[in-house]
Amino acid sequence: MPARQARTALDWTDRVLELQIGPIAHGGHCVARHEGRVVFVRHALPGERVRAVVTEDGGGSFCRAEAIGVLDAHPGRVEPPCPWARAGGCGGCDLQHATPATQRALKTEVVREQLRRLAGLDSDVTVTELPGGALGWRSRVRLAVDAEGRPGLRAHRSHDVLPIADCPIAPAGLLEPVLADGFPPGTEFEVARDGDGRRHVDGRPGPVVARAAGREWQLSPGVFWQVHPALADVLAETVAEWATAPRGGTAWDLYGGVGLFAAVLADQVGREGRVTVVESSRRAVEDGRAALADLPQIGWRVGKVERLLGGLGARPDVVVADPPRKGLGRTMVDALAAAAPGRVIHIACDPAALARDVALFGERGYRLAELRAFDAFPMTHHVECIAALTRL
Template sequence: MAEDALVTAAPGTVVGPVDVGAVAHGGHCVGRLEGRVVFVRHALPGETVRVRLTDTSHDRFWRGDAVEVLRADPARITPRCPVAGPGMCGGCDFQHADPSTQRELKASVVREQLSHLAGLDLDVVVEELPGGMFGWRTRMAYVAHSGRSAMRVHRSNDLIDVPSEGCPLAVPAQPDPHALAAALPDTDEHALRVVTDWSGTSTVMIDGVVTQGPQDLVEHAVERDWRVDADGFWQVHPHAADTLVGAVMEGLAPQAGERGFDLYCGVGLFAGALSAAGVQMWGVEVDRRAIELAGENVPEARFTAGRVDRLLRRMPRSTDLVVLDPPRTGAGKDVVDAVADRNPRAIAYVACDPAALGRDLGRLRRQGYELSSLRAFDLFPNTHHVECVAICVPA
């Protein structure tokens, strides 16, 4: 493609050949076209592809989808889902790669983000969870329109209908989303959410209102039941809660009589496990309904509703253990500094975003803490998402 044509290329233009480089954070690989960076989805490192541009609004980079593979990587496979691909459902980034390669790509992203943002040089392995690559997602969000259920196209408001057999990521116990959508007026779009607990009980929400099933569901993890608001937070993979609690408990090695904070505690999962080990726990969470349920789930612990950064100012000036399980944006400077100022003997950081983890670990290192262990888990097969548990101790 000539340089003047390249400069004026519009979304929808097919360009190439593009040589695809390393995977990057966000579910794409880095390609280059006549000196310009192109973030390419649905490609694999080392491939040569033609790219349909989807975003040319930035001077320094463009975005696009690999629509023709000229030289394929041996790890490339045919996606099981007919709408997992360029210009279609935005839910699966890596379904075109075999399972072991997916985990290698995620490990590479974690390794690069921790190196770049925290100055850590680590050998990262992403661990597989039981249950396989499909049928694991217990919480599904759709758009109901014209009597059909649909998903959003990546970085777009456009819709792509869910296959007639349903989304292959959803747990089999969930009701048919097309049947649910067909029962709604087809003149408007509706937010359709389906949540299924460990027993197979499902709750259906239309535009945020429960229309079928209970408002509170019951999950089971670490040998106890947990009441969870159907519209609240709980890990979407059936084995995630036990996996993450196991990693946190192994890393912290709690001792009876110690004190601990569970920050961003949700319905009390980590506080419950640590309380059972004899730790005096105080959980903090901004969601008041989650705090109410945490108090019922773990009556032996203390829970307070409010913003973590503000409540930490009123909490004890010392503690033995801290669990941080922040939202995707991370804990941030104020929370990290406040945690480090309390001199805990160990901090467990549970992270769903490698970049946020890297930033916060870098901050902890500057505050006198070092990473003692890191485990990464494939909690979200066929997507670019990965969950990490980092254990930090005083340097």
């Protein structure tokens, strides 16, 4: 049978399957098998028996499905607090159908499995809860506008816009006044609540106030800050604990944003030391310079880390790296290992990317000394990890 005909024969789209659900997988779905094929199922939990409708099928070894009925439920299953957290619904939340404790247990399995599979490491790391609970934590929400000018959220793996009345993971009262307004069809905009409790729509009115590590930043529109209100402080405290930069030493803060970790490192190296921040966003650097103007030991470089790393000068005692979701990758790990810092602190929002980077560092003489994982994105499959790697 020609390949094209084989793909057509395997197209299960819209077919309803009865499935025995297997383990959680990285990406917010569970794994099941049916007639020799893998089925990635959203809105299911390990050990359940469900009915699921196939939503995508490219004709290969796997397809994607959504649970539409539960025949045997996991003990951690609950009714989702949002009506859009269902088949055909919003793409933002993957785990509203599980208790917060069950969500953290599933995320723990994912982090450990990624480290075992990609880095060959057995870890006892546990995903821990952050203050504030599982709802109302998302301080920044990006909304899309449909063809009729109604703001909403994107459907799962789609550009379709779902008009909403509210979002339970956003702070109470943040979205309702905004959702009542009209917007130009086809546009997008961001709604945020800052450290003073003020609402900002696409950065208006004025700068967004952010606080962490005992300091305050005035953020320009679009400048990155952690979306969970407790995470910036938790990460800064962990960096302070693990960095142990010597007085008068040298530290690099790569992908450093507005200098949250640079502020911590500057306190450790003192005025006789040196901290270099490398960040590609000029606005973030300007905001960071303004907020940390009292720390002359911090130097700022605007540009891509990949281009600037070779010109940063003296060997660093410690490097803090908070790269994009894809991680550092082989080229950057090679470059950092060649710089020979005694310690690398790696922040990651994707456990698979972190595990790949840990494996690459292992090939270059670094070992994983510390690892913590935080449930910084409740109701979703995402998890924030921070790792310390030391030279052997």
